[in-house]
Amino acid sequence: SLKESFGQGETISPRIEAIHAGTTKNYMYYPAEKLKGDKELKSGVYSWTSPYAKPVIFNHDTDTEVTGRVERAAYADYTQAGKPGIIVVPKITQPEAVKAVKDGRLLTVSIGGTTDAAVCSICETDIINEGFCGHMKGEVYDGITATWIAGNIWFDELSWVNVPADENAMVVEVETNTLGQPTSEEKEVEEKTEKTLHEFYQLPKTVTVVEAVAESLVEEGSEKMADKETKDTVVIEEE
Secondary structure: OOOOOOOOEEEEEEEEEEEEEEOOOEEEEOOOHHOOOEEEEEHHHHHHHHHHHHHEEEEOOOOOOOOOOEEEEEEEEEOOOOEEEEEEEEOOOOOHHHHHHHOOOOEEEEEEEEEEEEEEOOOOHHHHOOOOOOOOOOOOOOOOOOOOOOOEEEEEEEEEOOOOOOOOOOEEOOOOOEEEOOHHHHHHHHHOOOOOOOHHHOOOOOOEEEEEEHHHHHHHHHHHHHHHHHHHHHHHHHO
């Protein structure tokens, strides 16, 4: 049998709070400034879309089928979880994953990535660069629980998991759309209702937002997107 389909399948673009500042159940501490990242290093939020849009997979298994890729990501110093974190918006294209996100079976997530430092909270030894200090993360020493504090972070993937280390890492809103080019009427409506960063991520205007966008979207929007980002940046700096 032959099946030719292009631009006909349903996709979904959920808004997902991927990781938050603080300590996870794995006793890894993520500083807010490291989640925000460095634009020059392409670390933190910038690494979700550079040098390519990061995949959304299952259980950190890079050999599994990709369900979608992150097209937009933003760091906000306030999220629905009540603390700083990263919000990603992937385009989910795998049909079964689309159904599972819509009916709530795929809900919680976990990040995968690398860091250039892991500092022991007990003795301040950088385990990666200085060697293991003997303090196991999660163990209690003189009444203090040991954690490893992450350095610069480069995110490699987002995974669907049943039990996340960050209990607030989950889908917070589901948006659907259909593949294919919008009609002229749809384009006109979209232009009239264009959202600011704060509106898109449903955040208060007083919240600082830093966004990274996949190159494919920048190319599609080109001058229009550049103008929008410039205006939003000015608003953020003023606030």
